[in-house]
Amino acid sequence: MAEARRVNRMWRNMNAKIAAIPMVLTTLVVFVGGTFWTVLYSFTDSKLLPRERFIGFDQYERLWSNSRWLTSIENLMIYGVLSLVFTISIGFLLAVAMDQKIRYEDTFRTIMLYPFALSFIVTGLVWQWILNPEFGIQSIVRSLGWETFTFNPLNDPKLVLYGLLIAGLWQGTGFVMCLMLAGLRGIDEDIWKAARVDGIPTWKTYLLIILPMMRPVFITTLVIVAAGIIKLYDLVVAQTSGGPGTASQVPAMYVYDYMFQAQNLGQGFAASTMMLLTVLIVLIPWAYLEFGGKKHG
Amino acid sequence: MTNSIEVKDLTLNFGSVSVLKNMNLNVAEGEFVVLLGPSGCGKSTLLNCLAGLLEITDGQIFIKGKNVTWAEPNERGIGMVFQSYALYPQMTVRGNLSFGLKNAKVPRDEIEKKVARAAEILQIGPLLDRKPAALSGGQRQRVAIGRALVRDVDVFLFDEPLSNLDAKLRSELRVEIKRLHAQLKNTMVYVTHDQIEALTLADRIAVMRGGIIQQLAAPQEIYNRPANLFVAGFIGSPSMNFLHGATIDGGQAFQLGDLKLALAGYEGGIVGARDKVILGLRPEHLVVQDGAEPGVTIPAMVELDEPMGADSLVWLQAAGTQMSVRVPVERRMAPGTKVHLKVDMSKASLFDAGSEVRI
């Protein structure tokens, strides 16, 4: 009886279990397995092919004494902070402007959001062209009479990140605006009525009442934007190829180059493990804030 | 008489929470059983177990003598009607009615016949080619009933089928369900929150609390002789009045402070002397009068008078607690008026204050 029951339980919902196989394989083999595999092999001296000769933290020591990696990390931090600050503040500013019962709201939204549909490769190439010193903005301003005007970020190691930033913001701010606008519209109408009855000016209502209420939207946006920044790769490849020199290198590029070009897998694994660590540093506090306090049923 | 449904030692846990505990329930063929109880007591869960929509933790379920504990829902010979109708929105009424039959590979012409018959019984013939979105609430619920009807099942399971309807439609459909039962003579298990539905429809009512059946009996029995304090308080609106006191004189009388009521005529017979008992008196079984009769009346003072149309509910301060009494609506009573409440002991209930069981 008990035996029959157990068999019965197993066969129940068999189709559902079969249907879940792709998901189970993906999570276990690729996401969990793949991640552990990479972390494990980052402690080996794998070159062209992975091999199990463990050398402790050597790859990490090499990584952190490699100036190219250090530049990559520094770039990512500068780009990341600037990008976060600007996307979120511009996104919020535009959302507030869009929320003022304006005319042609749909048109404005369409204009702001279309870059998000394009690939980073397209974005990078267009801005490479616009920032081209011979034909782009610099040459136009010069031809207007200001002969000494210089704006050549893509060829200036000190400015190249700003060149990337202009393109990155162009692509992403419209999307953040949409998130923020949705957040604004999700706030209870009565809050506005109450503020108006109390005679609080609109700007003050936004600053003191609405902004704090939008906290969850800001956090979600922050995590989304941050996760995207860490993966930054295509844009740099298309716009600057990491140059001039190594001035606009980013970690994802370092990983790719060591894994698939320099035939130094171990180094690539160590670098990608560091990337994972960075993500965890962003993600764990968020997950803790989001799910830590209350237990989800 | 054969049992249509037999539930043996049914236990159901959600994780570590036990929702149904060792439940036993027999429903006779053609019987209409109503499950009644507070929200969250496990009524829907029991119904889902009967339907095979939940995997039970322990126990056995028989339908028509067949062990269906591990059978799929469609193999159990049951039809189910849900509160939210649960009609397939993209299918027409006809599609909704025939979906189950198609799954059972019933031949086309037979499906046609069955659908036509169900449509006739439920008077939804003209609606057959509409989508559910184009139906009223009452019509939707008829279709949902029809979906169970076409499959010629032995057992109908209803989970609060009328709760989403307004009062008028509800009473109309209630009558309809009663007519349907008289006509089809199926076994029906029906979950509701509505006591009127329970009292009018049921052959027997099962009052549940915390996953345990408190009393399973005919409506009048439940109303007149509640098995325990919970059932007494749960059935009837407004709720039964409870007086906490003791029985004295070897069970001849009930005493609460100065108040003394003779227990002669109490159905439970001689109850003996007990320290702590609870006397339950239904508001409709008390009579308001001006004069006192020792041992039969309770002195009281009117607090509030609530006319409710046909009759009127009077709240009074009596025997140290608040009591309610139902009186004819013409009889208006000003707050502060002093009156006496006459007790009909043959309709009262006595409970042991410790075990809360009827004496």
Next chain:
Amino acid sequence: MVDATAVLTRTDAEPRGTKPKRALSGRNIMIYGTLFVFSLYYLLPLWVMVMTSLKGMPEIRMGNIFAPPVEITFEPWVKAWSQACTGLNCDGLSRGFWNSVRILIPSVILSIVVASVNGYALTFWKFKGSDIFFTILIFGAFIPYQVMLYPIVILLREMGLYGSLWGLVLVHTIFGMPILTLLFRNYFSTIPEELFKAARVDGAGFWSIYAKILMPMSLPIFVVAIILQVTGIWNDFLFGVVYTKPDLYPMTVQLNNIVNSVQGVKEYNVNMAATLLTGLVPLFIYFVSGKLFVRGIAAGAVKG
């Protein structure tokens, strides 16, 4: 993330700020001024792309990239489509376009089928541990691709799919899974469970409930998923480079190779025509789908 999807559907709601009273108040000038300046920023690259792609090289060398062409020519478009050179060959972007199409169609179909079935199983057929798999899946969306890049190379090699079209299809299915599963699960969980129970009582099994009840009810979410996947897969660069061979490179990779190839004289007009050509498919999807796109990207936000 879960919030983002729910929240974004509200973009359609009414604006909240106070209604401007006069058309030319200082406040209005500020609001429209801001929106106008930013609109210029967003529109400028599109304008430059189109204008440059319609000019001849001599005109580009002499003039201003913002100016409209004096003499319109479609030569650059033709060249970009059929003659432009990558490092390896000179048959234009057309090869990349068709590669992308061949990658796109099976990837979109497979990823959506798998993810919608996942979402369905996770909503209505929970089994022991199903929630754990779902949690890992969602966390998987945040793991940098770089971490899983090489293990997948090994897996595909073992399966004999490395460098093939089907290998890349599989990769897109895997990496699309977290976000799409979340999308479908969230949608399916708004469907009353009673509907599913009714179908089971009616004798419908796992697949038949999915195909006959759920799918026909859920067309909008399938459309959102299609939008999301078409743009996402079309715009992919990294997986294309890593998991395919040069003759199977998708359009984005080929575009990059054409524009950033170091050989020869730079033909900016051809480059811009090629860039525009590559952007056309997602732009088309964007302009056709309108508000559904907003929902799609909100859901896709986690993809980063």
